[in-house]
Amino acid sequence: MAVKLVEETPYRFRIDPVDGMRVPGVVFASRRLLPDLSNDQALTQVANVATLPGVVEASYAMPDVHWGYGFPIGGVCATDIDRGGVVSPGGVGFDISCGVRLYTCDLDRSRFAEVVGPVMDGLARVIPRGMGTGGVWTLSGRDQLDAVLRGGSRYAVERGHGVERDLDRCEDFGAVADADPSQVSERAAQRGMKSLGSLGSGNHFLEVQAVDAVLDERLAEAFGLRVNQICVMIHCGSRGLGHQICSDFVARMERVMPAYDIKVPDRQLACAPVTSPEGQAYLGAMAAAANYARANRQMLGQAARQVFEKETGRTLDLLYDISHNLAKIETHVVDGEERRLCVHRKGATRALPPGHPDLPPDLRDVPGVGQPVLIPGSMGTASYVLSGVEGGPAFASTCHGAGRALSRHQAARSVRGAELRRRLEAQGIAVRGASARGLAEETPEAYKDIDAVIEAAAGAGLARPVARLVPVGVVKG
């Protein structure tokens, strides 16, 4: 599909419907980010998504959009459940409920410098990472795995892995409803059994970060962030379990699409009506994987908390835990009417407005304070905390990270792992990696400029920047 962009505002570009598109495409980006997009498969994917049955408003792209499996990464698409709307595993992604959790620590950057060695060595010892299996929690069997799949972080806390306040600060208060472990294949379960509490590889990490700049004093205070404060960010997902569930359901939906008379321009857009048996089965399995991902982050956070308590005498307080790969059933006003939608966010972060009932209890009634939004940067660069805003377009969603600019292969060719490690250490960043190649694939040059992405997200009215964080120690898969 040939894609033509029309500038609507400095931060919003439109793709008019052609060739079976049911709605326009809308790309939130700045002029600075746009050249990267002009010759990119990602925009064709934005247009392809606009052909899905039941799609409403627009196929949205966030400022960090890039090419993905079928759907672009950095894409948001909502379908109307009661008007034939579909759900698609490709619109969620392989790493179901991949997301970020951020803890604050009552410790300043200068004090942390005195204990950086023991803390980083402690984290390196307790945080499983890299390809393959082995997590901090060895499950007793399928029954206990199913308890994780139903209960998420809540089950982990019930079993002593965390405190009740952690759950107040988790999306969905720690567990997605309607998880259906019976829809999780034996193969997916086998893969999940041995990986609970592990980072994985790729761009997943655990970082010790320092608040570099406060960008909104009032919001930062509400979120408990101050300049030079130490934080811990964890970015990971549902490991082999989520991957297997996605694979299982892509194959299943490809088989049943003809029976629903659904035709899509790319077979990687395989989908089924939300209300169909296949749609419901996927949503049940997806919710189970989402709970696994949250329990995964809970376990890693608890392991990090114990290291901090032992080595610094200070604990970690959870600021928030939020996914950026998930489909959710939500109610939004479309064409002046409240509709039940299936909102797919793939490489896009939910950003609820101030006063929303799903906000943490202690933030819910604070005027002007929206949902904490956690945006991980690439290795060695900044990460951001944002806040959801009133009236955000794109069904209360924003970007999820810097977005790749080079493929893994290109990145690995551009720099040697050992050299990159020295460079990071020279910048004052303590590195505890798993493999040299893994490091090279994540070199900062392989990603877009996170500062430009955040500027575009703010300019487009998707979210409000609160604080900029920089890494002081990184544990990578």
Added chain:
DNA sequence: ATGTGC
């Protein structure tokens, strides 16, 4: 992203 690839 992933027991990395039909």
